[in-house]
Amino acid sequence: REWRGSRGGTAAGLWGGERVAGRGGVIGGSHACAAAPPLPRRTQGLERTEHEGFGGGNTAWEEEKLAKYQHSETRLLEVLEGVCAPSDFACHQLLERSEEHVEQWWFHERQQHPDFFQWLCVDRLALCCLPGTYGPDCQPCAGGPQQPCSGNGRCDGDGTRRGTGLCVCSPGYGGPFCAECGDGYYEASRNKSHLVCAECYRACGRCTGPEDSSCLRCKRGWVLHEHRCIDIDECGTEMAHCRANQFCVNTEGSYECRDCSTACIGCMGAGPARCKKCNKGYWRDGAKCLDVDECASAEEPVCTGAQEVCENTEGSYRCVCARGHVRRDGHCVEDKPPEKGFFDDVTEDEVVVLQQMFFGVMICALATLAAKGDMVFTAIFIGAVAAMAGYWLSDRSDRVLDGFMKGR
Known part of the structure:
Protein backbone atom coordinates (compact mmCIF):
# COMPACT_ATOMS: atom_id res chain seq x y z
CA ARG A 1 0.00 0.00 0.00
CA GLU A 2 1.24 3.52 -0.85
CA TRP A 3 0.80 6.55 1.36
CA ARG A 4 -1.21 9.17 -0.53
CA GLY A 5 -2.39 12.58 0.58
CA SER A 6 -4.17 15.65 -0.73
CA ARG A 7 -1.31 16.40 -3.20
CA GLY A 8 -1.49 12.92 -4.77
CA GLY A 9 1.47 10.70 -5.65
CA THR A 10 3.43 8.28 -3.54
CA ALA A 11 5.00 8.93 -0.19
CA ALA A 12 8.30 9.88 -1.77
CA GLY A 13 6.51 12.61 -3.67
CA LEU A 14 4.56 13.84 -0.67
CA TRP A 15 7.35 14.16 1.84
CA GLY A 16 8.87 17.28 0.35
CA GLY A 17 8.84 20.54 2.22
CA GLU A 18 10.80 22.34 4.85
CA ARG A 19 13.63 20.44 6.52
CA VAL A 20 13.15 20.46 10.28
CA ALA A 21 16.23 20.02 12.44
CA GLY A 22 15.88 18.94 16.03
CA ARG A 23 18.36 17.97 18.69
CA GLY A 24 19.72 15.15 16.57
CA GLY A 25 19.90 17.15 13.35
CA VAL A 26 18.90 15.58 10.04
CA ILE A 27 20.23 12.29 8.66
CA GLY A 28 21.72 12.19 5.21
CA GLY A 29 20.98 8.54 4.44
CA SER A 30 20.10 5.10 5.67
CA HIS A 31 23.56 3.52 5.31
CA ALA A 32 25.10 5.46 8.19
CA CYS A 33 23.79 8.32 10.21
CA ALA A 34 27.38 9.03 11.17
CA ALA A 35 27.41 12.51 9.69
CA ALA A 36 23.93 13.44 10.86
CA PRO A 37 20.75 11.50 11.73
CA PRO A 38 18.23 11.03 8.89
CA LEU A 39 15.15 12.27 10.67
CA PRO A 40 14.50 15.11 13.10
CA ARG A 41 14.21 14.35 16.79
CA ARG A 42 10.98 16.34 16.73
CA THR A 43 8.95 17.58 13.77
CA GLN A 44 7.21 20.90 13.54
CA GLY A 45 4.45 19.00 11.75
CA LEU A 46 3.28 17.51 15.03
CA GLU A 47 2.99 20.94 16.62
CA ARG A 48 1.50 22.50 13.51
CA THR A 49 -1.28 19.91 13.23
CA GLU A 50 -1.94 19.65 16.97
CA HIS A 51 -5.16 21.65 16.86
CA GLU A 52 -6.25 21.07 13.24
CA GLY A 53 -9.10 18.96 11.91
CA PHE A 54 -9.86 17.23 8.62
CA GLY A 55 -11.15 20.34 6.96
CA GLY A 56 -10.73 23.07 9.49
CA GLY A 57 -14.51 23.19 10.13
CA ASN A 58 -16.55 21.72 12.93
CA THR A 59 -13.91 19.60 14.67
CA ALA A 60 -16.37 18.03 17.06
CA TRP A 61 -18.51 16.82 14.15
CA GLU A 62 -15.40 15.55 12.35
CA GLU A 63 -14.24 13.55 15.35
CA GLU A 64 -17.69 12.03 15.72
CA LYS A 65 -18.35 11.19 12.07
CA LEU A 66 -14.90 10.81 10.48
CA ALA A 67 -12.84 9.35 13.36
CA LYS A 68 -10.29 11.27 15.33
CA TYR A 69 -8.00 13.50 13.28
CA GLN A 70 -5.34 13.44 15.98
CA HIS A 71 -4.60 9.77 15.32
CA SER A 72 -5.59 9.62 11.65
CA GLU A 73 -3.50 8.67 8.63
CA THR A 74 -4.38 12.06 7.14
CA ARG A 75 -2.56 13.83 9.93
CA LEU A 76 0.36 11.38 9.62
CA LEU A 77 0.79 12.30 5.96
CA GLU A 78 0.69 16.01 6.77
CA VAL A 79 3.34 15.52 9.46
CA LEU A 80 5.58 13.50 7.13
CA GLU A 81 5.41 16.17 4.42
CA GLY A 82 7.71 18.38 6.51
CA VAL A 83 10.25 15.74 7.52
CA CYS A 84 12.56 15.69 4.47
CA ALA A 85 13.82 18.43 2.20
CA PRO A 86 12.64 18.09 -1.43
CA SER A 87 16.14 17.25 -2.68
CA ASP A 88 17.04 14.84 0.15
CA PHE A 89 16.52 11.59 -1.73
CA ALA A 90 18.10 9.44 0.99
CA CYS A 91 15.70 10.77 3.62
CA HIS A 92 12.67 10.12 1.37
CA GLN A 93 14.00 6.66 0.57
CA LEU A 94 14.46 5.81 4.24
CA LEU A 95 10.91 6.80 5.10
CA GLU A 96 9.50 4.93 2.13
CA ARG A 97 11.30 1.74 3.13
CA SER A 98 10.16 2.22 6.73
CA GLU A 99 6.46 2.61 5.94
CA GLU A 100 5.36 -0.24 8.22
CA HIS A 101 7.55 1.02 11.08
CA VAL A 102 6.24 4.55 10.73
CA GLU A 103 2.62 3.36 10.82
CA GLN A 104 3.39 1.09 13.76
CA TRP A 105 4.77 4.04 15.71
CA TRP A 106 1.97 6.39 14.72
CA PHE A 107 -0.92 4.11 15.53
CA HIS A 108 0.48 2.01 18.38
CA GLU A 109 3.77 3.31 19.87
CA ARG A 110 3.51 7.08 19.81
CA GLN A 111 2.18 7.47 23.34
CA GLN A 112 4.81 5.21 24.91
CA HIS A 113 7.66 6.46 22.70
CA PRO A 114 7.08 10.11 21.75
CA ASP A 115 10.62 10.52 20.34
CA PHE A 116 10.17 9.28 16.75
CA PHE A 117 13.86 9.65 15.87
CA GLN A 118 14.98 7.49 18.78
CA TRP A 119 12.26 4.90 18.26
CA LEU A 120 12.87 4.43 14.52
CA CYS A 121 16.53 5.23 13.85
CA VAL A 122 18.11 4.19 17.15
CA ASP A 123 15.92 1.49 18.69
CA ARG A 124 14.16 -0.13 15.74
CA LEU A 125 16.57 0.24 12.76
CA ALA A 126 19.79 0.59 14.78
CA LEU A 127 21.20 3.05 12.25
CA CYS A 128 22.83 5.35 14.76
CA CYS A 129 22.91 6.43 18.40
CA LEU A 130 21.60 9.39 20.31
CA PRO A 131 23.96 12.37 20.61
CA GLY A 132 26.51 11.79 23.35
CA THR A 133 26.64 8.02 22.76
CA TYR A 134 28.56 5.80 20.35
CA GLY A 135 29.29 2.26 19.22
CA PRO A 136 27.21 -0.88 18.60
CA ASP A 137 25.53 -0.62 22.00
CA CYS A 138 25.26 3.21 22.10
CA GLN A 139 27.44 3.58 25.18
CA PRO A 140 28.01 7.03 26.74
CA CYS A 141 30.91 9.07 25.35
CA ALA A 142 33.84 10.02 27.57
CA GLY A 143 32.68 12.77 29.89
CA GLY A 144 29.05 11.65 29.77
CA PRO A 145 26.29 11.97 27.16
CA GLN A 146 25.08 15.38 28.35
CA GLN A 147 28.39 17.17 27.78
CA PRO A 148 30.86 14.83 26.05
CA CYS A 149 34.51 15.79 26.40
CA SER A 150 33.52 18.66 28.72
CA GLY A 151 32.38 20.62 25.67
CA ASN A 152 36.04 21.17 24.69
CA GLY A 153 36.36 18.48 22.05
CA ARG A 154 34.45 15.80 20.20
CA CYS A 155 33.67 12.22 21.01
CA ASP A 156 35.02 9.75 18.46
CA GLY A 157 31.91 8.15 16.91
CA ASP A 158 29.44 10.48 18.61
CA GLY A 159 25.90 9.65 17.46
CA THR A 160 26.99 6.63 15.38
CA ARG A 161 27.36 2.87 15.76
CA ARG A 162 31.12 3.24 15.28
CA GLY A 163 34.07 4.92 17.00
CA THR A 164 35.96 4.52 20.26
CA GLY A 165 34.11 7.03 22.41
CA LEU A 166 37.43 8.68 23.32
CA CYS A 167 37.82 12.44 23.27
CA VAL A 168 39.56 14.34 20.51
CA CYS A 169 40.28 17.62 22.25
CA SER A 170 40.10 21.03 20.64
CA PRO A 171 43.39 23.00 20.37
CA GLY A 172 44.49 24.20 23.78
CA TYR A 173 42.74 21.45 25.75
CA GLY A 174 43.89 18.06 26.99
CA GLY A 175 43.31 15.19 29.37
CA PRO A 176 41.04 12.15 28.87
CA PHE A 177 37.92 14.33 29.14
CA CYS A 178 39.38 17.57 27.68
CA ALA A 179 38.92 19.10 31.13
CA GLU A 180 42.51 20.41 31.36
CA CYS A 181 44.60 22.92 29.47
CA GLY A 182 47.01 21.42 26.98
CA ASP A 183 50.72 22.12 26.56
CA GLY A 184 51.40 25.77 25.83
CA TYR A 185 48.10 26.94 27.38
CA TYR A 186 46.99 28.12 30.81
CA GLU A 187 43.64 28.44 32.62
CA ALA A 188 42.23 31.86 31.83
CA SER A 189 38.96 31.08 33.64
CA ARG A 190 37.12 28.09 35.07
CA ASN A 191 33.80 27.35 36.76
CA LYS A 192 31.85 24.18 37.48
CA SER A 193 30.84 23.63 33.89
CA HIS A 194 33.25 25.56 31.68
CA LEU A 195 37.00 25.93 31.22
CA VAL A 196 38.67 28.59 29.08
CA CYS A 197 42.32 28.04 28.11
CA ALA A 198 44.54 30.76 26.64
CA GLU A 199 47.92 30.49 24.91
CA CYS A 200 51.21 30.86 26.82
CA TYR A 201 54.24 32.85 25.66
CA ARG A 202 55.61 31.04 22.60
CA ALA A 203 58.59 29.46 24.44
CA CYS A 204 56.59 28.14 27.41
CA GLY A 205 55.43 24.54 27.60
CA ARG A 206 53.46 25.24 30.78
CA CYS A 207 52.74 28.61 32.31
CA THR A 208 50.58 30.60 34.72
CA GLY A 209 49.89 33.50 32.37
CA PRO A 210 50.65 35.06 28.99
CA GLU A 211 53.86 36.87 30.02
CA ASP A 212 57.34 35.56 29.13
CA SER A 213 58.12 35.59 32.87
CA SER A 214 55.28 33.20 33.80
CA CYS A 215 56.79 30.00 32.40
CA LEU A 216 56.74 26.83 34.51
CA ARG A 217 58.26 24.59 31.85
CA CYS A 218 59.88 25.31 28.49
CA LYS A 219 59.29 23.85 25.08
CA ARG A 220 62.02 21.78 23.45
CA GLY A 221 64.94 23.96 22.39
CA TRP A 222 64.59 26.32 25.35
CA VAL A 223 65.87 26.21 28.94
CA LEU A 224 64.13 27.66 32.03
CA HIS A 225 65.91 30.44 33.89
CA GLU A 226 64.06 32.44 36.57
CA HIS A 227 60.63 31.66 35.04
CA ARG A 228 61.83 32.71 31.59
CA CYS A 229 62.67 30.41 28.71
CA ILE A 230 66.07 31.09 27.11
CA ASP A 231 66.86 29.78 23.65
CA ILE A 232 69.46 27.01 23.52
CA ASP A 233 72.23 27.54 20.95
CA GLU A 234 72.41 24.01 19.58
CA CYS A 235 75.24 25.00 17.24
CA GLY A 236 77.51 25.69 20.20
CA THR A 237 76.77 22.32 21.78
CA GLU A 238 76.77 18.72 20.63
CA MET A 239 73.00 18.83 20.15
CA ALA A 240 73.25 19.85 16.50
CA HIS A 241 73.77 17.12 13.91
CA CYS A 242 74.65 18.33 10.41
CA ARG A 243 76.23 16.43 7.52
CA ALA A 244 79.93 16.68 6.68
CA ASN A 245 79.64 19.48 4.12
CA GLN A 246 77.09 21.56 6.04
CA PHE A 247 77.25 24.20 8.76
CA CYS A 248 74.86 24.91 11.64
CA VAL A 249 72.71 28.05 12.02
CA ASN A 250 70.89 28.61 15.32
CA THR A 251 67.20 29.53 15.24
CA GLU A 252 64.66 30.20 18.03
CA GLY A 253 64.06 26.88 19.72
CA SER A 254 65.96 24.90 17.08
CA TYR A 255 68.69 25.07 14.41
CA GLU A 256 69.18 24.66 10.65
CA CYS A 257 71.80 22.84 8.57
CA ARG A 258 72.91 24.72 5.44
CA ASP A 259 75.25 23.62 2.64
CA CYS A 260 78.81 24.86 2.51
CA SER A 261 80.17 26.80 -0.48
CA THR A 262 81.25 24.66 -3.43
CA ALA A 263 84.78 25.94 -2.74
CA CYS A 264 84.87 24.13 0.61
CA ILE A 265 85.42 20.68 1.99
CA GLY A 266 83.82 21.26 5.36
CA CYS A 267 83.13 24.76 6.64
CA MET A 268 82.31 26.85 9.70
CA GLY A 269 79.85 29.18 7.98
CA ALA A 270 78.62 30.57 4.68
CA GLY A 271 80.92 31.62 1.85
CA PRO A 272 84.41 30.63 0.60
CA ALA A 273 86.10 32.47 3.50
CA ARG A 274 84.73 29.97 6.09
CA CYS A 275 86.16 26.81 4.56
CA LYS A 276 87.98 24.27 6.67
CA LYS A 277 89.70 22.96 3.55
CA CYS A 278 89.62 24.03 -0.10
CA ASN A 279 87.87 21.81 -2.60
CA LYS A 280 89.54 20.46 -5.72
CA GLY A 281 89.89 23.24 -8.30
CA TYR A 282 90.34 25.94 -5.62
CA TRP A 283 93.37 27.36 -3.82
CA ARG A 284 93.68 29.20 -0.53
CA ASP A 285 94.48 32.89 -0.61
CA GLY A 286 94.65 33.93 3.00
CA ALA A 287 91.27 33.03 4.48
CA LYS A 288 89.50 32.48 1.16
CA CYS A 289 89.35 29.55 -1.21
CA LEU A 290 89.60 30.97 -4.75
CA ASP A 291 88.97 29.31 -8.08
CA VAL A 292 92.00 27.94 -9.94
CA ASP A 293 92.21 29.11 -13.58
CA GLU A 294 93.32 25.84 -15.13
CA CYS A 295 93.50 27.42 -18.59
CA ALA A 296 96.08 30.02 -17.58
CA SER A 297 98.06 28.11 -14.95
CA ALA A 298 98.78 24.92 -16.86
CA GLU A 299 102.25 24.64 -18.40
CA GLU A 300 100.95 22.44 -21.22
CA PRO A 301 97.69 23.01 -23.14
CA VAL A 302 94.84 21.23 -21.37
CA CYS A 303 92.72 21.04 -24.52
CA THR A 304 94.63 19.13 -27.19
CA GLY A 305 92.00 18.55 -29.85
CA ALA A 306 92.18 20.31 -33.22
CA GLN A 307 90.64 23.81 -33.08
CA GLU A 308 89.86 23.38 -29.34
CA VAL A 309 90.40 26.10 -26.72
CA CYS A 310 90.21 26.03 -22.91
CA GLU A 311 87.39 27.83 -21.06
CA ASN A 312 87.66 28.26 -17.27
CA THR A 313 84.67 27.37 -15.04
CA GLU A 314 84.07 27.57 -11.29
CA GLY A 315 86.28 24.87 -9.80
CA SER A 316 87.12 23.31 -13.17
CA TYR A 317 87.39 24.00 -16.93
CA ARG A 318 85.99 22.78 -20.25
CA CYS A 319 87.22 22.44 -23.81
CA VAL A 320 85.20 24.27 -26.45
CA CYS A 321 85.62 24.86 -30.18
CA ALA A 322 87.51 27.94 -31.31
CA ARG A 323 85.66 30.87 -32.81
CA GLY A 324 84.24 30.07 -36.23
CA HIS A 325 84.10 26.35 -35.51
CA VAL A 326 81.42 24.00 -34.25
CA ARG A 327 81.55 20.50 -32.81
CA ARG A 328 80.31 17.80 -35.13
CA ASP A 329 80.70 14.10 -34.39
CA GLY A 330 83.09 14.92 -31.55
CA HIS A 331 85.38 17.10 -33.67
CA CYS A 332 85.65 20.87 -34.16
CA VAL A 333 85.08 21.75 -37.81
CA GLU A 334 84.75 25.05 -39.65
CA ASP A 335 81.29 26.54 -39.28
CA LYS A 336 80.19 27.02 -42.92
CA PRO A 337 76.93 26.19 -44.62
CA PRO A 338 76.83 22.87 -46.52
CA GLU A 339 77.06 22.90 -50.32
CA LYS A 340 73.73 23.35 -52.08
CA GLY A 341 72.30 21.36 -54.96
CA PHE A 342 71.25 22.81 -58.31
CA PHE A 343 67.63 23.22 -57.32
CA ASP A 344 68.13 24.20 -53.62
CA ASP A 345 67.69 27.93 -54.26
CA VAL A 346 64.77 27.61 -56.64
CA THR A 347 61.71 29.39 -55.24
Missing part, protein backbone atom coordinates in the same frame (compact mmCIF):
# COMPACT_ATOMS: atom_id res chain seq x y z
CA GLU A 348 58.18 28.05 -55.36
CA ASP A 349 57.25 30.53 -58.08
CA GLU A 350 60.18 29.40 -60.20
CA VAL A 351 59.15 25.79 -59.72
CA VAL A 352 55.72 26.69 -61.12
CA VAL A 353 57.34 28.31 -64.19
CA LEU A 354 59.48 25.22 -64.77
CA GLN A 355 56.37 23.08 -64.57
CA GLN A 356 54.66 25.24 -67.16
CA MET A 357 57.70 25.00 -69.43
CA PHE A 358 57.47 21.23 -69.13
CA PHE A 359 53.77 21.35 -70.00
CA GLY A 360 54.61 23.52 -72.99
CA VAL A 361 57.05 20.92 -74.27
CA MET A 362 54.39 18.26 -73.84
CA ILE A 363 51.86 20.36 -75.79
CA CYS A 364 54.33 20.80 -78.63
CA ALA A 365 54.78 17.04 -78.78
CA LEU A 366 51.01 16.55 -78.85
CA ALA A 367 50.71 19.19 -81.58
CA THR A 368 53.22 17.32 -83.73
CA LEU A 369 51.20 14.12 -83.37
CA ALA A 370 47.91 15.97 -84.01
CA ALA A 371 49.36 17.40 -87.26
CA LYS A 372 49.56 13.85 -88.59
CA GLY A 373 45.75 13.68 -88.48
CA ASP A 374 45.28 11.34 -85.50
CA MET A 375 41.89 12.36 -83.96
CA VAL A 376 42.76 11.12 -80.46
CA PHE A 377 45.93 13.16 -80.22
CA THR A 378 44.11 16.10 -81.80
CA ALA A 379 41.47 16.04 -79.00
CA ILE A 380 44.18 15.78 -76.31
CA PHE A 381 46.06 18.65 -77.88
CA ILE A 382 42.98 20.93 -77.96
CA GLY A 383 42.21 20.16 -74.25
CA ALA A 384 45.75 20.81 -73.15
CA VAL A 385 45.87 24.11 -75.04
CA ALA A 386 42.60 25.22 -73.40
CA ALA A 387 43.91 24.37 -69.91
CA MET A 388 47.21 26.14 -70.50
CA ALA A 389 45.45 29.21 -71.91
CA GLY A 390 43.28 29.43 -68.81
CA TYR A 391 46.31 29.25 -66.59
CA TRP A 392 48.48 31.72 -68.51
CA LEU A 393 45.65 34.22 -68.66
CA SER A 394 45.14 34.08 -64.86
CA ASP A 395 46.54 36.69 -62.47
CA ARG A 396 48.78 34.12 -60.81
CA SER A 397 50.56 33.19 -64.02
CA ASP A 398 51.14 36.87 -64.75
CA ARG A 399 52.80 37.34 -61.37
CA VAL A 400 54.88 34.19 -61.77
CA LEU A 401 56.12 35.16 -65.22
CA ASP A 402 56.81 38.72 -64.14
CA GLY A 403 58.81 37.48 -61.17
CA PHE A 404 60.70 34.98 -63.27
CA MET A 405 61.57 37.57 -65.97
CA LYS A 406 62.75 40.10 -63.39
CA GLY A 407 64.75 37.53 -61.44
CA ARG A 408 62.63 37.67 -58.28
